Amino acid sequence: MKKKLLKFSFNKALFLIWLIIFFGIAIKSPSFLTAPYIINVMLRNIVEIGMVALPMTLIIITGGIDLSVGNTMILSAMLGGIAYTRWGTAAAILVTLLTGAACGLLNGIIIAKAKISAMVTTLATMYLFLGLARGISKGDSIYSYGFAEFLGNISISGLPIQIWLYIILAVIFTLLLGKSIFGRKLYGIGLNINATKYSGVNTDRMLILIYTLCGIICAIAAFIFLGRFTSVKYDAGTSFNLKVITIVVLGGTSIMGGVGDMKGTILGTLIIATLNSGLTVMNIPIDVQTIVQGIVLIIALIACAVVTERSKKKRIIKVDTGEGIKSETA
Amino acid sequence: MNEKKKKASFLTTEFYLAIFLVVVLLLLGVLAKDFYSINNMMSLLNTFSYILISAIGMNMIIITSNIDVSTGALISVVCLFTAALGKAGVPFAGLLPAAMLMGAALSTLNGLFITKMKIPAIVATLATTQIFQGVLPLLVEGSIYDLPQSFTWLAFEAKIFGIIPASVLICLIVTVIALIFMKYSKFSKKIYAIGNNANGARLAGVNVNRTVVITYAIAGALFGISAIIIATAGQRVTNTMGTGLEMTFIAAVVLGGTSTAGGSGKIIGTVIGAFILAMIAPAINYLGISPNWSDAVKGAIIIISVVVSGAKYLKKKRVIPAEKLAKAGGEAS
Numbered sequence: 001m002k003k004k005l006l007k008f009s010f011n012k013a014l015f016l017i018w019l020i021i022f023f024g025i026a027i028k029s030p031s032f033l034t035a036p037y038i039i040n041v042m043l044r045n046i047v048e049i050g051m052v053a054l055p056m057t058l059i060i061i062t063g064g065i066d067l068s069v070g071n072t073m074i075l076s077a078m079l080g081g082i083a084y085t086r087w088g089t090a091a092a093i094l095v096t097l098l099t100g101a102a103c104g105l106l107n108g109i110i111i112a113k114a115k116i117s118a119m120v121t122t123l124a125t126m127y128l129f130l131g132l133a134r135g136i137s138k139g140d141s142i143y144s145y146g147f148a149e150f151l152g153n154i155s156i157s158g159l160p161i162q163i164w165l166y167i168i169l170a171v172i173f174t175l176l177l178g179k180s181i182f183g184r185k186l187y188g189i190g191l192n193i194n195a196t197k198y199s200g201v202n203t204d205r206m207l208i209l210i211y212t213l214c215g216i217i218c219a220i221a222a223f224i225f226l227g228r229f230t231s232v233k234y235d236a237g238t239s240f241n242l243k244v245i246t247i248v249v250l251g252g253t254s255i256m257g258g259v260g261d262m263k264g265t266i267l268g269t270l271i272i273a274t275l276n277s278g279l280t281v282m283n284i285p286i287d288v289q290t291i292v293q294g295i296v297l298i299i300a301l302i303a304c305a306v307v308t309e310r311s312k313k314k315r316i317i318k319v320d321t322g323e324g325i326k327s328e329t330a
Numbered sequence: 331m332n333e334k335k336k337k338a339s340f341l342t343t344e345f346y347l348a349i350f351l352v353v354v355l356l357l358l359g360v361l362a363k364d365f366y367s368i369n370n371m372m373s374l375l376n377t378f379s380y381i382l383i384s385a386i387g388m389n390m391i392i393i394t395s396n397i398d399v400s401t402g403a404l405i406s407v408v409c410l411f412t413a414a415l416g417k418a419g420v421p422f423a424g425l426l427p428a429a430m431l432m433g434a435a436l437s438t439l440n441g442l443f444i445t446k447m448k449i450p451a452i453v454a455t456l457a458t459t460q461i462f463q464g465v466l467p468l469l470v471e472g473s474i475y476d477l478p479q480s481f482t483w484l485a486f487e488a489k490i491f492g493i494i495p496a497s498v499l500i501c502l503i504v505t506v507i508a509l510i511f512m513k514y515s516k517f518s519k520k521i522y523a524i525g526n527n528a529n530g531a532r533l534a535g536v537n538v539n540r541t542v543v544i545t546y547a548i549a550g551a552l553f554g555i556s557a558i559i560i561a562t563a564g565q566r567v568t569n570t571m572g573t574g575l576e577m578t579f580i581a582a583v584v585l586g587g588t589s590t591a592g593g594s595g596k597i598i599g600t601v602i603g604a605f606i607l608a609m610i611a612p613a614i615n616y617l618g619i620s621p622n623w624s625d626a627v628k629g630a631i632i633i634i635s636v637v638v639s640g641a642k643y644l645k646k647k648r649v650i651p652a653e654k655l656a657k658a659g660g661e662a663s
Contacts, residue, residue, distance in 0.1 A: 131626025
């Protein structure tokens with residue numbers, strides 16, 4: 001009961017931070033508050049990152065991490081683009097989705113079956129996917145095609161299609177994590193993977209499933225990314241990985257696993273989107289924006305640490321045993 | 331008895347790596363003779379030097395079961411800092427300590443965030459990465475160029491016997507000190523203890539927070555040395571010189587058999603890991619394969635070596651009775 005209250009208050013604090021940033025910027029520069037700016041600049045620029053942050057939340061809640069998402073996205077966009085020039089649109093869609101799923105599956109199998117820590121695995125696959133994208137494209141750019149442009153540039157009833165897509169995915173993931181047995185199992189894995197395993201959850205399969213899911217979402221983001229930028233080079237996804245993790249962590253999901261929720265991630269996405277576009281509209285150079293982002297992240301982390309510290313005092317024994325077991329298996 | 335077995339199995343992890351390295355080197359000798367040309371070997375040794383120096387620092391951090399993903403940005407900052415000093419005419423004897431101090435100061439900042447604020451290392455250094463990266467372009471617009479000869483002294487004039495770059499000597503000194511330090515010093519035992527069980531170490535009287543901060547500071551000084559090797563390679567220092575290097579360092583450490591869970595890992599393994607990573611790009615080049623494939627090869631090598639060493643760990647863990655454990659250990663070694 002106590003824990004729930006505290007977590008709720010962290011989300012509320014995030015919401016408050018977002019409101020302050022949003023209206024602070026709006027007062028400083030009124031052109032920010034116009035609907036086209038908010039939709040076309042603020043929201044559209046964050047969609048891919050926000051979209052991948054959804055499955056990333058699931059992964060981080062299980063105590064894992066995926067550093068290869070950006071490279072998965074670029075590799076699937078690349079193979080899809082090559083498939084389009086050879087076999088047409090249907091093949092391109094299929095190849096993109098399959099590539100994403102295969103990349104996620106590879107991560108999942110190594111992490112779950114070979115018991116290699118998620119960070120090491122995805123660090124290695126990050127190099128692998130980056131290298132494959134570079135080797136296959138021979139360093140050239142891949143250009144956008146009909147379907148990707150459709151996902152990247154078309155609006156339906158005022159909102160660009162990728163925002164609709166994001167909203168649908170956000171609702172699905174919120175329900176998946178918050179209201180389903182699947183979601184409860186994920187929290188269980190994050191808090192104590194051995195106990196969860198012995199209470200009858202097939203933890204290996206769960207892990208493989210969420211990493212594959214993450215790969216598929218990366219592939220969907222790949223269409224949008226390609227459509228929005230019209231051409232993509234092999235190294236376009238390198239800074240993407242850490243941006244996604246920043247959003248998830250900003251949303252109050254603990255990197256240690258077991259704590260966090262989807263609403264926090266969505267709020268984190270909004271905060272970063274508002275900051276990026278708001279500081280641009282205020283003519284603040286991009287470098288200062290990076291600093292501001294870093295500082296916001298640190299503030300959120302400290303706030304989160306304070307909240308968890310307070311709740312930890314209530315259940316010291318529980319937390320300690322959890323950590324002990326995790327460090328053994330990790 | 332048990333201790334002995336454990337030691338023996340650790341040796342074999344590095345032993346396999348070394349065998350792999352020797353086989354690859356022999357194959358290169360047969361397939362690509364130009365690989366052993368003096369020029370290539372010297373540039374390879376230079377790359378190897380700065381990867382290894384930083385990887386040793388990263389290894390210490392990872393042994394405490396922390397991590398540092400801000401290293402690349404930190405090295406960029408130190409590169410620019412030393413370039414600014416070099417432009418003012420400071421000789422190498424002044425640049426080196428300045429770079430080490432700067433690296434240590436920035437890295438201490440990371441350590442303080444992690445210990446005092448209780449932020450997990452990976453996210454804390456993620457945040458400082460953004461701050462370092464954001465500060466860089468504010469300090470310098472694009473790059474510092476037209477650097478004087480005194481600045482590039484290390485890369486162009488300081489050669490041992492006229493050919494071997496001086497960075498190799500620095501690297502050798504650092505490695506030997508690190509080997510002795512990690513084997514015999516009291517401080518290194520604390521580092522291993524914290525990595526194995528931070529609470530246990532604290533109860534045994536180790537000041538965990540202070541040890542972690544000092545570890546970060548030492549690692550930062552090593553990053554500073556790497557930065558100066560990277561910066562002095564040319565007459566122009568840009569603000570992206572270290573970008574992405576952190577992943578290479580972590581990869582070298584992981585390849586060398588250090589577990590990211592902390593508490594284990596040896597410098598020798600890191601040396602071999604760093605050499606393999608430094609070797610991949612020139613090896614691929616001299617084998618006549620397009621350099622575009624070098625990252626893929628790097629990733630594949632890391633995955634395979636990590637999975638192979640992980641499989642051995644799994645086998646060990648599954649056996650519970652003590653006698654069987656001893657037996658399995660005997661078979662493995």
